[in-house]
Amino acid sequence: MKPTAGVGGEHYIPYSERTGEKSVVYFTRDLSAEGLKKIYDRVKENMTGKIGIKLHTGEPHGPNIIPRPWVENLIKTELLEASIVETNTYYDGGRYTTAQHLETLKTNGWTFCPVDIMDDGEQTVAFPVKGGKWFTEMYMGKNLENYNSLFVLTHFKGHTMGGFGGSAKNIGIGCADGRIGKAMIHTVEGSAEQWSISKEEFMERMMESAKAVVDHFGKNITFVNVLRNMSVSCDCEGTAAQPVVTPNIGIVASLDILAVDQASVDLVYALKDGDRKALVKRIQSRHGLRQLTYMKELGMGNDRYHLIDIDNEDKEITLQEAVKDVVPFKA
Structure with a gap:
């Protein structure tokens, strides 16, 4: 019998209505190479052995991806032996085949470290999905199993299908x-119809796939979300992405995938109405908040957290304090 998707993906659950344990989420307003390095230092303790950096490297000339110099600085100072890891796309674009993908990587300047197209030659590996309702296993790019640790470095933004793209989507x-x-x-x-699954069912399938990755790496996985240039469009839309209207907020990091994505969404919702309107509309219209509630149901983490301000002596702050000084986005 076909499973039934959950509901409520268009409904935002305020922090005060959540229950359960709390994780730690680090926060900095410092959107720079130094800010990225500083926050990575807080969550790097389990990055051991062969490290993959899961990064959205973008379609050709994508305007909103994480700046290459930030990533290059981090790799050259903290992650000398690491590789960026990617897979080919399901849609026909600049990263559909490995040959196209390698060209796009050159175009976008990802040339300062090894980049592993993990499903090169259409090679796959099945990872078990524990406790899922849609899947018992998920097919990953085969080379993912070659890594001991995974650093999930995510440009947080809107998404055409998912409503938003955070660490779990990445x-x-x-x-x-x-x-x-x-x-x-x-x-x-x-x-x-290629895109025949949407809304809550899509979110749940995507989260089960994310769970397979998280379970595979165990404690050797960490998450950093960069809340900058947050178009309602994903980086997979490249130069066709909608113009950015949401203010830049900062960078969050955690060892908890749910906490890092929940905090990212919460920070957007903490903005003034006019500043958050476009991104909130995108998230809710796609029922994207089901990503968060389903991760909680799957036991992937906590949706409550201590928000630690690393710019101010590790003081615990509120969401409102984190966003009080944001300024309107300027291209």
Whole structure:
């Protein structure tokens, strides 16, 4: 019997209505190479052995991706032996085949360290999905199993299908291989419509895929979300992305995937109405908040957290304090 998707993905649950344990989420307003390095230092303790950096490297000339110099600085100072890891896309674009993908990486300047297209040659590996209702396993790019640790470095933004793209989307879609895994998440089996799964069911499938990655790495996975240039469009839309109207906020980091994505969403919701309107509309219209509630149901983390301001002697702050000095976005 086909599972039934949950509901409520358009409904934001205020912090005061949540229950359960709290995780730690670090926060900095410092959107720079130094800010990224500083916050990574707080969550790097379990990055050991061979490290993969899961990063959305973007379609050709994508305007909103994490600035290359920030990542280059981090790799050259903290992650000398690491590789950026990616998979090919499910849609036909600048990263559909490995050959196209390698060209796009050159175009976008990701040339300062190894980049591993993990499903090169359409090679896959099945990771178990524990406790899922849609899947018992998910197909990933085969080379993912070659890494001991995964650093999930995410440009937090809107998304056409997911409502928003955070750490969970970065690995749930981004580690699934381009032909089998991504099809399992996006397409009803046998359907001619490529994007035939949406809203709550899509969120749940994507989160189950993310869970397979998180479970595989255990404690050797960490998450950093960069809340900058937050278009309602994903970086997969490249130069066609909608103009950014949401203010830049900062960078958050955690060892807890749910906490880091929940805090990112909460920070957007903490903005003034006019500043948050476009991104909130995108999130709610796609029922994207189901990502968060389903991660909680799957036991992937906590939706409550201590927000630690690393700019001010590790003081615990409120969401409102974190965003009180944001300024309107300027391109």
